[in-house]
Amino acid sequence: MSELVRFSVSIDGDLLKRFDRQIKVGGYPTRSKAVADLIRDGLVEEEWKKGKEVAAAIIMVYDHHKRDLSRRLTHIQHDYHDLIISSQHVHLDHDNCFEIVVVRGVAKKIRKLTRALKAAKGVKYTSVATASTGRGL
């Protein structure tokens, strides 16, 4: 985090009114935080498109009764050990597991790991929450 700087914006008055209402409903402390969040969302999207180093959480829902699945998922994750920060496991019910794999690395490799986990027999669902490493945000 560097120093705060100030700049001014000219926009249509009705548009600003609508933005202010949205900010208020969203519980935002200030317009500045709301504008900065919009800017940051755009920058993170760009980092992913351009293949920069990013961070993410890959989540999986799977049936742990499936023979050999845990071993296989561990095996896949070890192939990408340089990418993976941590793995967390949640028991959803008697059959279903929820696993969160926190990763950091280039977008392409994160997508490759996601595809490998998704293809494993017994994995029912995968999705990815995309973020950035926080640097320059």
Place this chain on the structure above:
Amino acid sequence: MSELVRFSVSIDGDLLKRFDRQIKVGGYPTRSKAVADLIRDGLVEEEWKKGKEVAAAIIMVYDHHKRDLSRRLTHIQHDYHDLIISSQHVHLDHDNCFEIVVVRGVAKKIRKLTRALKAAKGVKYTSVATASTGRGL
């Protein structure tokens, strides 16, 4: 369009530098236009979520050789005539047609029409470009 108003924003200096670079690469004339665009994107997204009156283009790719398809698509569109502004047809090649249906109405009804077109036998693909009616944007 009402009058222009001015407000100021305080954000991290490094973040502003990154935003300025993005603006420049994107060919944006001013920071104000860039900030206003981010605000408008958020407002249009909200209009769709809240089920307000919006505008959109539904596109379809279909095989016009499919028996009775044109008649069926016209029939479906007439069921939603109050929603549809216009229909445009493009010949992609010998087999494939590309049809653009411009609509205006509540989000829920637009989704219902899209589903009906998508389910028609011979329609291979549908997608929707979401926009707003432009009022208060």
Place this chain on the structure above:
Amino acid sequence: MSELVRFSVSIDGDLLKRFDRQIKVGGYPTRSKAVADLIRDGLVEEEWKKGKEVAAAIIMVYDHHKRDLSRRLTHIQHDYHDLIISSQHVHLDHDNCFEIVVVRGVAKKIRKLTRALKAAKGVKYTSVATASTGRGL
């Protein structure tokens, strides 16, 4: 369109029941059409990621009172004339225009054109409905 072929799928009985319910509610004529649609959606997504030749509709909402905007939008579109199949114009109200630009070409170039239109002063909103050329779908 080549000949129809037949293949069989083994899935969990409860999953199939849920799928059948979804198909029925969606008004789908057959399971085969529903499965084919899912496959096609995945293939079109891949074509966009891989930068193949695709088709799309770019939509814009803009204020036609903005000085010189029509001329500027026409100018930008001419820079991409090899990409553009057609342009259609709809009057949303006294101030707002809705323009649909139907394009065909590589994904990267379509995104570049979209960015150029989006950056033009007076353009309030843009979005893209992605499709394919229909070949092999």
Place this chain on the structure above:
Amino acid sequence: MSELVRFSVSIDGDLLKRFDRQIKVGGYPTRSKAVADLIRDGLVEEEWKKGKEVAAAIIMVYDHHKRDLSRRLTHIQHDYHDLIISSQHVHLDHDNCFEIVVVRGVAKKIRKLTRALKAAKGVKYTSVATASTGRGL
């Protein structure tokens, strides 16, 4: 998981060829797993739209130097304690934290919690990986 059942699908031969190539590249063990995954993706999407009980991971990037932020985030999370299964914390670098909040509940409430976390001063970025509880998947 109930018993496996078998059903057959008729689709265009060229389309099946393209699907088989995609399956092979993706490392999928069988066509049945690939088709089941497409069906499951559609069902989970629907669960979110219809406001059913779902599961998700909310991720945040924030600056832990920000005064009082940890206390505030803990406070917000306690307001939603019936929704939250676990919270995990990762140190990205000297300044940036990455927090993963695993939740289970109705979609609307998960979105409300996400918005509350997003609005907190010092939180730079949030996103959500959507999943289901795994039941009937």
